[in-house]
Amino acid sequence: MSAFLPDRISWENWGELFLxxxxxxxxxxxxxxxxAVTHAGHVEAGFPGGCAxxxxxxxxxVKLFPPMMEQDFYREREVYGLLDGRLHHxxxxxxxxxxxxxxxxxxxxxxxxxxxxxxxxxxxxxPANRLAIASELGVxxxxxxxxxxxxVTAFDPSxxxxxxxxxxxxxxxxxxxxxxxILSEKVVxxxxxxIRDIDLAVKRPILINADLTEDHLLLIKRENQWHxxxxxxxxxxxxxxxxxxxxxxxxxxCQRDGAMFRKIIRVYDPGWQLNNAFLDRVMAYTVLHxxxxxxIEHVLGQDGRPSILSLADLREQLWGNLRGKVTQMPCVPRx
Numbered sequence: 001m002s003a004f005l006p007d008r009i010s011w012e013n014w015g016e017l018f019l020x021x022x023x024x025x026x027x028x029x030x031x032x033x034x035x036a037v038t039h040a041g042h043v044e045a046g047f048p049g050g051c052a053x054x055x056x057x058x059x060x061x062v063k064l065f066p067p068m069m070e071q072d073f074y075r076e077r078e079v080y081g082l083l084d085g086r087l088h089h090x091x092x093x094x095x096x097x098x099x100x101x102x103x104x105x106x107x108x109x110x111x112x113x114x115x116x117x118x119x120x121x122x123x124x125x126x127p128a129n130r131l132a133i134a135s136e137l138g139v140x141x142x143x144x145x146x147x148x149x150x151x152v153t154a155f156d157p158s159x160x161x162x163x164x165x166x167x168x169x170x171x172x173x174x175x176x177x178x179x180x181x182i183l184s185e186k187v188v189x190x191x192x193x194x195i196r197d198i199d200l201a202v203k204r205p206i207l208i209n210a211d212l213t214e215d216h217l218l219l220i221k222r223e224n225q226w227h228x229x230x231x232x233x234x235x236x237x238x239x240x241x242x243x244x245x246x247x248x249x250x251x252x253x254c255q256r257d258g259a260m261f262r263k264i265i266r267v268y269d270p271g272w273q274l275n276n277a278f279l280d281r282v283m284a285y286t287v288l289h290x291x292x293x294x295x296i297e298h299v300l301g302q303d304g305r306p307s308i309l310s311l312a313d314l315r316e317q318l319w320g321n322l323r324g325k326v327t328q329m330p331c332v333p334r335x
Contacts, residue, residue, distance in 0.1 A: 007102035009066050018052040018066070021045050027099060028054050028062050035095050037109050047117065047215060049233060060094060061110040065235075072235035073106040074154040079234040080108075082147050082207065087140055089228050115218025115229030122214065122255055125226050130260045133219070136228050137253075138267025141245070145206045145268075149239050155207075157239040162205045165240065169288040170195060176293035182300055183308060190311040191287055198284045200241065208245040211236035213252030243281045247289045250282070250319070251299065258321040274323050283315050 004027050006013065017023065021043060029040035038060045046053030050072070052064040065073040073096075080093035095109040118125075118133075125133070149157040174192050177183060183191075209216075211233065218229040238244065246261075254261045265272050272278070286292055299318055300306065308314050 003102050005101045005103075005105070009068070009103070011068065014066055014068070019045055021054065024052055024054060024064075027064070027101065027105075028056060031062055031097070031099055031107060031109070032056060032060070035097065035109060037094050049215070050235065055112055058114075059112050061091070061108075061112050063108045063110060064099070065106045067103060069235065070106060071154070073108070075237050076234045077108060078152060078154040079207070079237045080110075082149070082152070083144070086143055086147065087231070089136075089140065089231050091230050091232060110232075113218055113230035113232070115220050117215050118217045118219055118253060119214035121219060121221075121226060125219075127259065129225055130257060131263045133226065133228060134254075134260045134263035135267050137217075138264045140228075140231065141264065142268050144209065145242055145245075147207045149205075149207050152239065155237075155239045157205055159202055159205060162202055162238075162240045165238075166200060166288060169290065169292075173287050173289075173292055177287075177296070180293050180297050182293075182297045183314070187308055187311060187314060191314075194311060195284050195287055198280060200281065200284060200288075202241045205239045206242055208238050208240055208242065209234060209236070210238040210240070210244060210248065212245065212249040214255065215252075217253055241285070243278075243285050244289065246282050247285050247292075247295070250322075251286075251295050256299075256321045258323065261322060279315065279319055279322070283319060286318060 004023065006017070009017070025040075025043050028043050032038055032040040038057050040056050042057055044055050046055050046061060046063075050069055051066070054062045056062060063076075077093070077096050080090070083090050084093065091113050092111040093108065094111060097107060099105045099107055149155065155161075173195070174188060177188050177191070178185075209231070212231075216233045217231055219226040220229045221227075249264070250256060250261055254264070262274065265274065286295065289295060296314075296318070300308070303317060306313075306317055308317060
């Protein structure tokens with residue numbers, strides 16, 4: 001078999017390779033021929049993410065995972081199995097396998113769904129239409145979070161595993177903020193104490209997408225209204241705390257639209273209170289999020305680099321749109 005791909009892959013050379021449609025076309029053709037899902041006539045690049053993604057005949061999406069993301073392949077494949085028949089807007093998993101070309105390339109074959117990423121049309125969506133989308137999202141997230149994870153193999157569903165993940169983020173997140181130099185040392189020190197002292201214990205971790213960004217919700221327009229077409233990309237899925245889900249949802253998919261986010265939460269669980277306790281937890285998970293430092297840097301840049309003199313200032317800047325002004329940030333010191 002001819003070799004079309006390199007025998008060594010790293011993040012340094014992956015960026016040049018994964019968007020090169022001509023380089024991947026014979027690989028995609030062989031995968032399609034082997035699996036007989038479709039004839040690989042017209043092949044185009046899909047949305048650029050971490051994987052090599054190609055749309056074939058506007059029918060099938062071929063998603064190939066580099067060696068650095070092998071575990072993501074197992075996670076995403078298992079999520080599609082767990083949610084099959086449960087989420088109407090989940091593309092069907094048509095097949096999976098490993099393509100060998102000097103090294104192994106795990107791949108998924110997914111149903112293609114027409115649609116525009118919400119990022120591309122957000123400003124066109126009326127407030128009422130955003131609430132309708134939010135209602136549908138609230139239902140979807142309730143179904144997702146209620147999915148049983150007792151017998152998963154690609155995840156460790158134990159509270160101890162989630163606690164270990166958070167402990168690792170405790171170790172890294174403050175260093176990442178200092179490296180970016182986007183906050184004063186005083187504010188970073190306050191954040192360090194805050195995340196050290198807040199109780200984030202989870203008795204029963206749940207299945208979460210963990211990457212609900214503006215790139216992963218696809219919409220189609222019918223009769224002048226936008227409707228959900230698909231929720232794509234489950235490679236970052238976790239079994240963890242529900243509040244971790246809200247970070248990408250708030251800063252990404254909802255673009256800090258308070259009314260839209262509140263509607264999602266009301267539909268998801270009418271009993272949830274968006275009070276100071278809620279804001280404390282999502283603020284902590286914003287900092288601890290694997291992309292937390294980047295999120296904070298992006299928001300502050302987007303907002304014109306406002307003056308942040310305290311932790312309360314930072315929380316107001318990041319989460320203030322959710323419900324009025326929030327100035328008190330209780331933080332009980334350790335004894």
